[in-house]
Amino acid sequence: MHINVPDLGTNARGHVPSMGRDIGTPEIYLPGMVKDWLGEGLKLRNMSQAEFARQLSEKLGRNYMRTAVNKMVHGDRVITGQEMIAAAEILNMTAPGLSGAAPQEVTPSTEQLVSVVIAGKVEAGAFRAAPDYTDMEPETMFEPRDPQFPWARQVAFDLSGDSMNRLLPRPILAGDRIICVDFDDLGGRVPLRDGMVVVVEQTADGGHLREWSVKQIELYDDRIEYHPRSTNPTHKPIIVARDPDADDGRNVRILALVRRITNLVPF
Known part of the structure; x- marks a missing residue:
């Protein structure tokens, strides 16, 4: 197994659809x-x-x-x-609504909303064919800029399954949307530590198959373990030895650090 985490040179950007930066949300x-x-x-x-x-x-x-x-x-x-x-x-044209009137300044939102790409579903145990984003516009939403990591791009994922239904203090349930920061954008300023909740990517078959899942980190001297927190015993941790020469055909990397959990209430 090949591990690729931030302190060993993570580069998750190529596996997440383009997440455009926005310096505020005008009208x-x-x-x-x-x-x-x-x-x-x-x-x-x-x-x-x-x-x-x-x-x-x-x-x-x-x-x-x-x-x-x-x-x-x-x-x-x-x-x-x-x-x-x-x-x-x-x-080289006048914008609609400004014809015959003095140009009006567009004022950014004081809440600093930014564009967030909804990258897709995360589901433990579900290896799927890696999609081709060559000419596909990702769905986006607007969220407040992360107060602790304002320079980092944000990305959202929708959770499927029950792999994190025992996470404390708040479980992540099927249908929840998680708002994350791109781990690569953190630039090594945030070291891995026990208890971090992250989106992990496993790839197999030369990158043609991909699994995205949410896991909680446990650190050991000789390995890193990415654990589900579930009532379902079929979900198993991803265990990665701290051995750069170990290779079982899989690649494991951290895509994002989970920061918030949201869910719409049906009516």
Whole structure:
């Protein structure tokens, strides 16, 4: 088994969909207000959606796919004030609602909401084919910036199964959404310690199969153990020897540090 954890050079970024940074959440323009404006601007500039996505990515410092632009043009995606201002600069056009009026400053939210990618499901024991994110726009949500790690990107996962239903002081149950910080972004400032709750990735078959699960860390001199906390005895810990030469065909790495648990109450 090959271990790849922060103090041994973790690089989890390549296994998580792109998580764009956001320096605050300005006001939001409804898609119906801008789709015609954006479509007309692209036609007037003879600019493809792919080229617009490239320039928007460069201007805002995050990854935009052509599919995201297509959704904007068809009114299927909300556009933030930052995106609107950037689009107006790229297309050299006045943003909707500002025609004939003095430009208005877009004020960031005092709560510092940031865009959070919903990366997918985590489920112990479920190895699945690793997806190809080449041209897929991830679902996103907005959450407050993490107060302890404000520089780190955040990512969300949805829990399936019962592998953490005995976690103390608060279990993580099926249907819960966990809000995490990207471990790679912590840059080695947060050493591993007993009791940390993390999202762990195991890959097999040369990376073609992947399992994402939530585990709690137990540290020992000769090994690191990633434990489920469950009433279900079928869930077993992932045990990784501190031996760089040990290799059983699996790769284990920490993707994220769990920070919050949320759940919508059905009605």
